[in-house]
Amino acid sequence: MACSGGEFIVREFLGLLRLGPAWALGPMVILLGLILQGGDTHVLNALLASALLACAALAVACAPSPVLRDVFAVQGFSIFLGASFLVWCALTAWPLLPALHERFAHPLSEFFLWRAPGVSLSPTETLLGVVFMMAPGAAFFLGAMASVEPRARVWGVRALALVALMFSLVSLGDFARASAGRLDAGLSSPNVAAALFGGLGLLSLSVALRAARRSNPNQALPRALGFLQGVVSAPFSAAAAFMAFMCVMLTASRGGALAVGVGLIVFVAAFALRTSSPSKSGFSMPRLVLGLALPIVFVVLASLDTLLTRFGEGEAAIVGRQQLLAAHLETFSQRPILGHGLNTYDQLNLLAMTLENMGPLRQAGAAHNIFVQSLEETGVVGFGLIFLAVAACLLRTLVKVFTSNRSLEWNAALLGISTVFLVHGAFDFALQVPAVGALYAYVLGLLTPRPWD
Numbered sequence: 235m236a237c238s239g240g241e242f243i244v245r246e247f248l249g250l251l252r253l254g255p256a257w258a259l260g261p262m263v264i265l266l267g268l269i270l271q272g273g274d275t276h277v278l279n280a281l282l283a284s285a286l287l288a289c290a291a292l293a294v295a296c297a298p299s300p301v302l303r304d305v306f307a308v309q310g311f312s313i314f315l316g317a318s319f320l321v322w323c324a325l326t327a328w329p330l331l332p333a334l335h336e337r338f339a340h341p342l343s344e345f346f347l348w349r350a351p352g353v354s355l356s357p358t359e360t361l362l363g364v365v366f367m368m369a370p371g372a373a374f375f376l377g378a379m380a381s382v383e384p385r386a387r388v389w390g391v392r393a394l395a396l397v398a399l400m401f402s403l404v405s406l407g408d409f410a411r412a413s414a415g416r417l418d419a420g421l422s423s424p425n426v427a428a429a430l431f432g433g434l435g436l437l438s439l440s441v442a443l444r445a446a447r448r449s450n451p452n453q454a455l456p457r458a459l460g461f462l463q464g465v466v467s468a469p470f471s472a473a474a475a476f477m478a479f480m481c482v483m484l485t486a487s488r489g490g491a492l493a494v495g496v497g498l499i500v501f502v503a504a505f506a507l508r509t510s511s512p513s514k515s516g517f518s519m520p521r522l523v524l525g526l527a528l529p530i531v532f533v534v535l536a537s538l539d540t541l542l543t544r545f546g547e548g549e550a551a552i553v554g555r556q557q558l559l560a561a562h563l564e565t566f567s568q569r570p571i572l573g574h575g576l577n578t579y580d581q582l583n584l585l586a587m588t589l590e591n592m593g594p595l596r597q598a599g600a601a602h603n604i605f606v607q608s609l610e611e612t613g614v615v616g617f618g619l620i621f622l623a624v625a626a627c628l629l630r631t632l633v634k635v636f637t638s639n640r641s642l643e644w645n646a647a648l649l650g651i652s653t654v655f656l657v658h659g660a661f662d663f664a665l666q667v668p669a670v671g672a673l674y675a676y677v678l679g680l681l682t683p684r685p686w687d
Contacts, residue, residue, distance in 0.1 A: 259292070260676050262393070278668070282668050283367075283372070290376055293379050311623075312624075315619050320368070329351070330351055342585070387680060391647075395474050402431065402477035429654055429664035429670070435482065435494070447643070557595070562582070570609070570613060573609070574613075583595055604663060651674070652674075
């Protein structure tokens with residue numbers, strides 16, 4: 235029997251609640267974390283981790299057993315590696331047996347002595363780091379739970395598009411009141427904001443494209459206006475994408491613009507590989523992309539002068555970053571296998587200062603390269619565990635892009651968003667901001683293809 239649109243929405247929503255709260259709680263907690271300075275203080279970071287862990291526990295308690303079984307079937311390898319990373323980091327903070335002191339203890343541990351020497355330079359900071367890393371871990375698990383049921387997955391992505399819309403509106407409002415400078419969205423840096431909004435923009439773009447490709451041909455626009463189908467089919471997601479990319483340009487971030495540009499190319503290329511035929515609505519993918527891209531291109535052109543000026547002033551920043559990178563690569567080379575301990579950057583940065591590099595090191599709150607900082611803190615062992623956990627998800631996504639048209643929008647979005655954050659991570663620290671890292675972890679868990687896709 236047919237039902238009205240309102241009845242259909244209510245029925246779908248109640249069905250999702252029976253699946254558990256994972257699809258909705260994660261994005262809402264992450265949005266709150268983004269608004270509260272990205273969770274970028276010890277207290278806010280711990281609160282974010284606690285809230286996401288509580289959401290994960292609630293989701294597990296409410297979920298039927300088949301959902302949990304499917305979660306471990308899809309993401310068991312990455313979950314195991316992530317848990318192994320946390321256990322490894324915790325063990326590096328644990329006091330070593332006397333017989334192991336000489337071989338494994340950190341040579342400077344006596345200056346940060348806890349109970350007895352350990353692998354970590356500062357065991358207290360490392361244990362704090364383990365607590366903080368539970369935020370992206372719990373977010374990944376929440377995303378993985380939402381991903382195994384098609385309806386919860388779609389609503390989870392829509393919830394993230396809503397996050398993009400709301401956070402963009404809040405950020406643009408704050409920027410308008412400030413009436414000067416660069417947009418930083420209340421985060422630690424405009425560069426971090428650029429990567430965040432780039433990822434949110436690509437995600438919102440994928441929702442609009444999916445709605446356009448799946449729209450009813452009888453309700454589609456005339457062919458002459460077909461390039462606007464994405465805007466008509468998902469107006470809120472299209473608006474979220476437009477505002478997110480507007481925020482990217484208002485940050486005037488050189489690295490952010492570069493990373494978002496590369497991510498957008500990867501996103502479009504993923505579609506180009508699998509969408510040579512018209513969509514269900516009868517419109518070809520190039521026309522649908524064009525309709526969504528036109529306002530974005532307008533924003534880029536309107537902000538181009540400011541961005542080009544910023545690129546022209548980048549020489550001094552490059553020299554400073556090179557000095558910072560060289561100092562921390564030298565620190566990594568001192569203990570390449572075991573590392574100096576998770577969350578010990580501040581101590582390592584002080585130890586690496588010399589008269590020649592004091593300027594850039596004194597001002598830097600991070601190594602501005604997430605790969606180098608992860609290697610120097612956790613060594614090849616810890617970095618390898620996280621690398622393999624993320625690589626397993628991205629490799630599966632890449633294979634699906636080349637072999638299947640199913641869930642193409644989500645696959646393209648995950649590859650594009652990952653490109654933004656990982657390229658940006660080579661010269662900045664967006665993923666080290668707690669709420670941003672949790673957002674990416676949730677997206678990774680939510681959009682990684684399932685074996686049956």
